[in-house]
Amino acid sequence: MTTSRFVIAGGGLAAAKLAEALRANDFDGTVTLVSAEEHLPYERPPLSKEHLLGKKALADFTVDPSQWYRDHHVEVMPGTTVTAVDRSTKTVALPDGTTLPYDKLALATGSRPRLLRMPGADAAGVHVLRTIEDSDALLAMFAGVQRLAVIGAGWIGLEVTAAARAAGVEVTVLEADSVPLRAALGPEMGEVFAALHRAHGVDLRCGVQVSEITTADGRATGVRLADGTVIEADAVLMAVGARPNIELATDAGLAVDGGVLVDESLATSDPDIVAIGDIAAQQHPVLGQRIRVEHWANALNQPAVAALTMLGKPAVYDKLPYFFTDQYDLGMEYTGYVAPQQQARVVVRGDLAGREFVAYWLDPGNRVLAGMNVNVWDVTDKIKELILGGEAVDPNTL
Numbered sequence: 001m002t003t004s005r006f007v008i009a010g011g012g013l014a015a016a017k018l019a020e021a022l023r024a025n026d027f028d029g030t031v032t033l034v035s036a037e038e039h040l041p042y043e044r045p046p047l048s049k050e051h052l053l054g055k056k057a058l059a060d061f062t063v064d065p066s067q068w069y070r071d072h073h074v075e076v077m078p079g080t081t082v083t084a085v086d087r088s089t090k091t092v093a094l095p096d097g098t099t100l101p102y103d104k105l106a107l108a109t110g111s112r113p114r115l116l117r118m119p120g121a122d123a124a125g126v127h128v129l130r131t132i133e134d135s136d137a138l139l140a141m142f143a144g145v146q147r148l149a150v151i152g153a154g155w156i157g158l159e160v161t162a163a164a165r166a167a168g169v170e171v172t173v174l175e176a177d178s179v180p181l182r183a184a185l186g187p188e189m190g191e192v193f194a195a196l197h198r199a200h201g202v203d204l205r206c207g208v209q210v211s212e213i214t215t216a217d218g219r220a221t222g223v224r225l226a227d228g229t230v231i232e233a234d235a236v237l238m239a240v241g242a243r244p245n246i247e248l249a250t251d252a253g254l255a256v257d258g259g260v261l262v263d264e265s266l267a268t269s270d271p272d273i274v275a276i277g278d279i280a281a282q283q284h285p286v287l288g289q290r291i292r293v294e295h296w297a298n299a300l301n302q303p304a305v306a307a308l309t310m311l312g313k314p315a316v317y318d319k320l321p322y323f324f325t326d327q328y329d330l331g332m333e334y335t336g337y338v339a340p341q342q343q344a345r346v347v348v349r350g351d352l353a354g355r356e357f358v359a360y361w362l363d364p365g366n367r368v369l370a371g372m373n374v375n376v377w378d379v380t381d382k383i384k385e386l387i388l389g390g391e392a393v394d395p396n397t398l
Helices: 013-024 066-071 132-142 155-166 187-199 247-251 296-310 380-389
Strands: 005-009 030-034 074-077 084-086 091-093 099-101 104-107 111-113 147-151 170-175 203-206 210-216 219-225 230-232 235-238 242-244 260-262 273-275 280-284 289-291 322-327 330-336 345-351 356-362 368-374
Touching (some): 005 099, 013 296, 084 247, 155 187, 187 322, 187 345, 219 235, 273 296
Parallel strands (some): 005 104
Antiparallel strands (some): 091 099, 111 242, 280 289, 356 368
């Protein structure tokens, strides 16, 4: 009997969890994990949290040790990328000109930092954050500079800012929108994070446009705004979002639209190929719409469903989106989904000014779309129940 050959293109948390899930479901064929990074798969949230605070080393958030891959006969190809997928021959091409055959293929190619194209963007001292090397470089930078300019007040920008302040670095955050995190949380909750960072000495400037990273002798010296204002800095972090790595899927002729289109089972338009993690734009069975979210929870949980799909077993990914952040003394969890431009109002229960509260997003029919708990714990299950219930609630009883 011919042995089935499964290939995983990607080397992050989703890829590792998929390999685990295939073996846990007694798949006895070959599993090959093709990873662009030289390291074994690791989790990314610590890169802007515990690792950047000096609390965790890479080994602490590596998904599985090398012995696990040996014991479970999973071949890892580090420092290698899949350069093309030939669906007609069911092979993937590698940089050295060789190919790997597959019976089933999983795309777990993740995302990459979005870069601003402007003068000085390629200067020394300009940082992004995606890999352990990026995080190590930031950690080393904290020890050697006095002033950091952060372009972008999204999750990465604000978490790095919190770590930098903990290291004693002066930080100026430059955000084009009117408040931080407005696209993710709306203006009211964005103001919570604005106040948090200002309370910790951050010079937060919103509604500004960056036109240039100033340099001297090829090294960043600060940032120039569109109005001519210059913010002096010893280093710059570019944290203006991420782009999904969907080029492989696009070139292979799979259906894409801002992400790789997948059904409820995470199968792409080719039934022999699944897509998981940051790149997957899934038709969500609970939310009734197609969503793509760049959350750790997807990378953690989608592989269990994708493995069953690859094995020809019925499976549906129906978990609600979930993410979390830790900044200074604020811990937050967010569950649910509010679509861009969706009409929703926020109801807060607890101490908003003291940053100890639960916020609920309600649609016009008073159905709960999402909930966020800030320094309040053990309420995520309640939030999930309210969302999944799909019924109108009395806001006064929340």
